Amino acid sequence: MKFVLNRELVEENALAADTTLLRYLREYRRLCGTKEGCASGDCGACTVLLGALEDGRVRYRAVNACITPLAAANRRHLVTIESLSNSGRLHPAQREILEHHGSQCGFCTPGIVMSLAGLYQQLLTDNGPQPDRTQVCEAISGNLCRCTGYRPIIDAGLKIVHTSDESHRLDAQAQIDQLASIGHTETPPGYFQPTNRKELQQALAENPDAHLIAGGTDLMLEVTQRCRPLNTIIDLSRVAELHRIDERDGFIHLGAALSYREMESFFADRSPSIRTLLERIGSRQIRNRGTLGGNIANASPIADLPPLLLALDALVTLADAQGNEYHMPLSDFYRGYKKTALGSAQYLAEIRFPARTLSDFHRAYKVSKRREDDISAVMAAIRLRTGAGKYGEVFTEVRIAFGGMAATPARVAAAESALLGRALEDEDALNTALAAIATTLQPIGDVRASAAYRMQIAQNLLRSAWQSLLQERIGKRAAEVRHA
CATH class of the missing domain: 3.30.390.50 (CO dehydrogenase flavoprotein, C-terminal domain)
Known part of the structure; x- marks a missing residue:
């Protein structure tokens, strides 16, 4: 696979399928500014940015490197704390943290700086105004700081975009050209990354016992917390059909690989209640990776979205390696504690509910x-x-x-x-x-x-x-x- 690491185009094909971004950065690249705090996506010390080329520009998302597989960086721009400064000039997020005394022991600081840098880049890309307190707090909601205190960190965040200087844009033309030059690439052995349902079906047929991953915010804990290897992984996050979200035939249709962030945008005007709930799920880093299908198929009794979807009379669509589809009420999907109707070589494809329920x-x-x-x-x-x-x-x-x-x-x-x-x-x-x-x-x-x-x-x-x-x-x- 190929990706841009900071300002360098790199290729990696020999690492294990379940290698995390954090392990890769620290052990294989010696980029140790990205810290390991919790190894479970809770503290934010390992925050990095992943950028995807969309319509000629790069859209960046903050993610937890400790629970993100390395293959998620395939054909992406991976940005770490080491590359933020430009020709010796501090990035605005670094400069403001320094000037507002936003760091003490410094262990959490790289992750906080990366979260603020992500907000900075988002505002540049969207031509947004100066960030307000709500935006800053939301950006660092997944970053724990045990000694500095959040007041100087928030003060720093409020100042990060007060200039028209764009010299610190992460998506410089050189990085856009590098991403655009990456064609079809092979992923590491045991890691499959289909881009459509036909490729997904083929991967399932050949690997019926593979672990399915979309965001991986829960599955990757098997690697980081339980030390259990995931030798074969099928990544659903690039399957275009699983990212559809629209209203048709009287139903709201939600692809199972939709991230919480994508859902936030869709429900912003349709349901303030649902939008508010989505904003309570995890942190910004988690919502950038975590998916609707994962929240449902994980079958946790404390998952946040299943009760909402049950109240909306949701239906689920399961699909198998032969392309067959099976439809059932969500209430029939759960068969017991951590047990679902999903069989071997099957996956959750879509969730839908009557649009009228939002009224x-x-x-x-x-x-x-x-x-x-x-x-x-x-x-x-x-x-x-x-x-x-x-x-x-x-x-x-x-x-x-x-x-x-x-x-x-x-x-x-x-x-x-x-x-x-x-x-x-x-x-x-x-x-x-x-x-x-x-x-x-x-x-x-x-x-x-x-x-x-x-x-x-x-x-x-x-x-x-x-x-x-x-x-x-x-x-x-x-x-x-x-x-x-």
């Missing part, structure tokens, strides 16, 4: 100790539709789903039935639904939350959604009276 009242709640880059103690998704009844407004469709409360993400049918057909203001119906949650779910207790806490939170989240809808309707009725 319903819907809320997604993530409860965790930290706002960014943390695992849910409870994940709840609630969708409520109302209509005219005999004596007023009643619930005509109810979906209540939870993660972290059972062996699999699940809807609570008894709670849904308790509200269905009942008046919006009927608090007795709500209390019946809350009681159904208590009798149906049996949450576990662990280091994140006790079973009792999880149960109380789950019930409180349903009550919160109910109250929010009630307040929304009361406000609407008051407005109608004022304008009558």
